[in-house]
Amino acid sequence: xxxxxxxxxxxxxxxxxxxxxxxxxxxxxxxxxxxxxxxxxxxxxxxxxxxxxxxxxxxxxxxxxxxxxxxxxxxxxxxxxxxxxxxxxxxxxxxxxxxxxxxxxxxxxxxxxxxxxxxxxxxxxxxxxxxxxxxxxxxxxxxxxxxxxxxxxxxxxxxxxxxxxxxxxxxxxxxxxxxxxxxxxxxxxxxxxxxxxxxxxxxxxxxxxxxxxxxxxxxxxxxxxxxxxxxxxxxxxxxxxxxxxxxxxxxxxxxxxxxxxxxxxxxxxxxxxxxxxxxxxxxxx
Amino acid sequence: xxxxxxxxxxxxxxxxxxxxxxxxxxxxxxxxxxxxxxxxxxxxxxxxxxxxxxxxxxxxxxxxxxxxxxxxxxxxxxxxxxxxxxxxxxxxxxxxxxxxxxxxxxxxxxxxxxxxxxxxxxxxxxxxxxxxxxxxxxxxxxxxxxxxxxxxxxxxxxxxxxxxxxxxxxxxxxxxxxxxxxxxxxxxxxxxxxxxxxxxxxxxxxxxxxxxxxxxxxxxxxxxxxxxxxxxxxxxxxxxxxxxxxxxxxxxxxxxxxxxxxxxxxxxxxxxxxxxxxxxxxxxxxxxxxxxxxxxxxxxxxxxxxxxxxxxxxx
Amino acid sequence: xxxxxxxxxxxxxxxxxxxxxxxxxxxxxxxxxxxxxxxxxxxxxxxxxxxxxxxxxxxxxxxxxxxxxxxxxxxxxxxxxxxxxxxxxxxxxxxxxxxxxxxxxxxxxxxxxxxxxxxxxxxxxxxxxxxxxxxxxxxxxxxxxxxxxxxxxxxxxxxxxxxxxxxxxxxxxxxxxxxxxxxxxxxxxxxxxxxxxxxxxxxxxxxxxxxxxxxxxxxxxxxxxxxxxxxxxxxxxxxxxxxxxxxxxxxxxxxxxx
Numbered sequence: 001x002x003x004x005x006x007x008x009x010x011x012x013x014x015x016x017x018x019x020x021x022x023x024x025x026x027x028x029x030x031x032x033x034x035x036x037x038x039x040x041x042x043x044x045x046x047x048x049x050x051x052x053x054x055x056x057x058x059x060x061x062x063x064x065x066x067x068x069x070x071x072x073x074x075x076x077x078x079x080x081x082x083x084x085x086x087x088x089x090x091x092x093x094x095x096x097x098x099x100x101x102x103x104x105x106x107x108x109x110x111x112x113x114x115x116x117x118x119x120x121x122x123x124x125x126x127x128x129x130x131x132x133x134x135x136x137x138x139x140x141x142x143x144x145x146x147x148x149x150x151x152x153x154x155x156x157x158x159x160x161x162x163x164x165x166x167x168x169x170x171x172x173x174x175x176x177x178x179x180x181x182x183x184x185x186x187x188x189x190x191x192x193x194x195x196x197x198x199x200x201x202x203x204x205x206x207x208x209x210x211x212x213x214x215x216x217x218x219x220x221x222x223x224x225x226x227x228x229x230x231x232x233x234x235x236x237x238x239x240x241x242x243x244x245x246x247x248x249x250x251x252x253x254x255x256x257x258x259x260x261x262x263x264x265x266x267x268x269x270x271x272x273x274x275x276x277x278x279x280x281x282x283x284x285x
Numbered sequence: 286x287x288x289x290x291x292x293x294x295x296x297x298x299x300x301x302x303x304x305x306x307x308x309x310x311x312x313x314x315x316x317x318x319x320x321x322x323x324x325x326x327x328x329x330x331x332x333x334x335x336x337x338x339x340x341x342x343x344x345x346x347x348x349x350x351x352x353x354x355x356x357x358x359x360x361x362x363x364x365x366x367x368x369x370x371x372x373x374x375x376x377x378x379x380x381x382x383x384x385x386x387x388x389x390x391x392x393x394x395x396x397x398x399x400x401x402x403x404x405x406x407x408x409x410x411x412x413x414x415x416x417x418x419x420x421x422x423x424x425x426x427x428x429x430x431x432x433x434x435x436x437x438x439x440x441x442x443x444x445x446x447x448x449x450x451x452x453x454x455x456x457x458x459x460x461x462x463x464x465x466x467x468x469x470x471x472x473x474x475x476x477x478x479x480x481x482x483x484x485x486x487x488x489x490x491x492x493x494x495x496x497x498x499x500x501x502x503x504x505x506x507x508x509x510x511x512x513x514x515x516x517x518x519x520x521x522x523x524x525x526x527x528x529x530x531x532x533x534x535x536x537x538x539x540x541x542x543x544x545x546x547x548x549x550x551x552x553x554x555x556x557x558x559x560x561x562x563x564x565x566x567x568x569x570x571x572x573x574x575x576x577x578x579x580x581x582x583x584x585x586x587x588x589x590x591x592x593x594x595x596x597x598x599x600x
Numbered sequence: 601x602x603x604x605x606x607x608x609x610x611x612x613x614x615x616x617x618x619x620x621x622x623x624x625x626x627x628x629x630x631x632x633x634x635x636x637x638x639x640x641x642x643x644x645x646x647x648x649x650x651x652x653x654x655x656x657x658x659x660x661x662x663x664x665x666x667x668x669x670x671x672x673x674x675x676x677x678x679x680x681x682x683x684x685x686x687x688x689x690x691x692x693x694x695x696x697x698x699x700x701x702x703x704x705x706x707x708x709x710x711x712x713x714x715x716x717x718x719x720x721x722x723x724x725x726x727x728x729x730x731x732x733x734x735x736x737x738x739x740x741x742x743x744x745x746x747x748x749x750x751x752x753x754x755x756x757x758x759x760x761x762x763x764x765x766x767x768x769x770x771x772x773x774x775x776x777x778x779x780x781x782x783x784x785x786x787x788x789x790x791x792x793x794x795x796x797x798x799x800x801x802x803x804x805x806x807x808x809x810x811x812x813x814x815x816x817x818x819x820x821x822x823x824x825x826x827x828x829x830x831x832x833x834x835x836x837x838x839x840x841x842x843x844x845x846x847x848x849x850x851x852x853x854x855x856x857x858x
């Protein structure tokens with residue numbers, strides 16, 4: 001075998017190895033979490049509140065808390081992102097302002113989530129007087145996933161053939177009607193993809209809610225807005241993980257991890273059909 | 286016979302800032318008002334976020350900024366607020382991470398793009414997406430219970446150390462590099478590959494010389510974005526880095542401190558010290574300044590990565 | 601041009617249009633008669649499409665647009681800034697050169713304008729679909745699959761559907777941009793017949809580079825070349841007795857008018 005062929009084989013093998021390693025990683029993570037966590041999960045675990053500093057009891061309120069945060073975040077983030085995307089494409093021409101918008105969005109997306117937490121702690125929790133609250137967490141998470149949704153919507157709007165708009169205009173539809181009749185229906189998949197993807201990320205984030213919304217004990221269901229923190233799966237897991245010497249905590253940690261992983265995966269997977277379906281339609285055109 | 290009431294010259298289209306100059310927009314529709322309002326709220330939050338870090342850190346930076354980036358000694362009880370150890374810790378951890386994720390992610394991404402059957406592709410892409418969606422706290426748990434044991438067992442370092450954090454970070458960031466490299470390579474026209482092969486190049490050569498030159502930017506962007514992510518990762522690092530302040534290498538100790546427990550900017554910001562700091566303006570200013578350093582660095586990396594990537598592209 | 605106002609649909613005076621520095625129309629003066637088929641003839645790049653799109657003000661949306669001059673529609677200033685452009689477009693319909701089908705059913709496409717502008721009550725919609733599709737001789741071909749996607753129709757069918765859609769909101773004027781370019785002869789023929797059937801109820805203005813279309817359909821003819829009006833008048837007059845040498849050249853075989 002010539003050196004050339006050896007190099008060829010070696011490189012290809014390396015690439016396949018890289019692929020294989022990455023895939024194994026995913027499967028490995030899944031396998032471990034499932035194996036260690038599945039034994040812990042039962043109806044009681046999923047519904048009862050934690051007890052004994054998390055060593056016993058379950059994660060019921062944490063699941064509720066995370067669901068509350070996810071829903072709040074979605075309700076807050078989606079309209080804001082939609083507004084941003086619409087203004088950007090309907091009221092500005094392609095050019096510097098649009099590119100600037102995009103750059104800013106990508107940059108915000110890269111901001112470490114802990115900084116959102118810090119910001120939320122000072123501005124929302126203290127300055128705005130909301131105290132540690134599920135709403136504060138929702139607000140902070142919403143700003144965090146804003147770029148994800150806005151970019152997804154924008155991609156869909158860009159994919160819209162300009163002739164559609166032209167035709168609607170020629171029929172006498174004004175700008176607003178063009179948005180409602182042509183732009184929005186076509187971009188609905190983008191809104192869903194972006195939101196579900198963003199919520200998948202938001203559901204698993206600990207840092208933003210650590211300082212703004214989450215506690216470890218003492219709350220089951222919030223009764224109001226101000227000073228109404230919640231339990232949340234990521235934070236719950238975070239605290240349990242730090243108690244790594246105690247087997248009871250650890251076993252509960254695995255259970256929590258499995259539930260959390262499941263939720264994040266579900267949301268991510270849910271976003272896929274819209275994305276993939278859109279792509280296929282593009283290819284068909 | 287009607288007379289013209291329109292201006293002699295009409296310029297429609299777009300005016301300053303690219304804002305639509307459409308006179309019809311004087312009669313603002315509810316849709317327009319709603320969209321603009323929402324945008325302003327969103328922008329308001331973004332501006333507030335960025336402004337917060339600038340405003341809250343400014344007093345401290347003006348008086349003691351030099352200490353923050355010059356001194357490795359951080360001990361708030363003794364009014365020592367030097368962040369250099371943490372900056373070093375962040376750098377070490379991220380470098381280790383990128384050295385792992387870079388090669389594996391790039392090679393794997395090339396593999397997915399060039400060597401995978403088209404039928405398999407969507408499935409593998411989904412798998413990578415899922416991997417990217419694993420919450421960092423789960424990585425943290427795995428880090429504590431699996432990875433740190435491994436590091437300890439092999440004697441590479443102590444269980445909770447900069448090394449462990451770096452390795453964990455590397456694993457976490459692989460999907461980012463992987464998927465962006467794949468995107469970059471897959472976008473290259475098939476004709477490039479065909480020509481190279483037709484000229485008699487091996488598969489490797491056609492990839493290296495036919496495909497990669499076109500995706501250099503995309504791969505560079507992938508690495509920058511991954512680095513940004515690594516720098517900003519808090520929770521997983523917090524759980525396995527050890528959180529020892531003031532780990533500054535003496536002479537000849539550079540390699541050793543990697544194996545020892547340390548502190549990064551993010552692990553400090555994620556600790557309860559932040560709550561303590563809130564009551565003391567100097568301390569709080571220092572903490573926010575650490576955040577500002579993080580913000581500027583990640584913003585720069587992300588912006589650079591985005592510019593390299595061009596329009597479109599995944600987040 | 602002279603003539604009583606009532607018989608003039610569009611009175612164009614000194615129309616000058618440029619996009620980003622390049623002038624497309626140089627001071628055009630033209631009276632377009634009402635309730636006739638006017639054909640605007642000219643080689644490609646002559647500015648005839650721009651002229652057409654000015655008439656429903658769709659030209660304004662492009663970048664770098666600048667316009668001078670005045671157009672009177674029914675005696676009223678077309679470019680009046682207080683004018684509701686959208687209402688204007690309900691009265692002046694435009695059919696594009698390449699048919700644009702929304703990703704929806706045939707029925708939805710026909711009703712697109714009707715639905716979103718609310719020009720007719722819901723109860724009338726099925727009847728409108730039937731009437732419009734019959735008018736463009738499409739109804740029999742698609743009556744069994746009105747709910748199917750319009751994207752599956754042939755180009756000729758799609759073009760007819762576009763016309764049906766434009767007619768469904770009952771405009772007074774119909775503008776057509778090269779309506780039969782790239783269509784098979786049968787579809788072209790059907791569309792030609794249908795265009796003739798639109799007058800004298802409606803005013804039809806159509807743009808083309810083919811002299812044969814002018815000969816077949818036009819009652820009034822305007823020849824435009826390089827953004828300038830060369831000659832205009834009743835079709836028979838211009839075609840048989842062109843006054844301008846440019847016109848003569850264009851009309852002769854191989855002169856540019858296919």
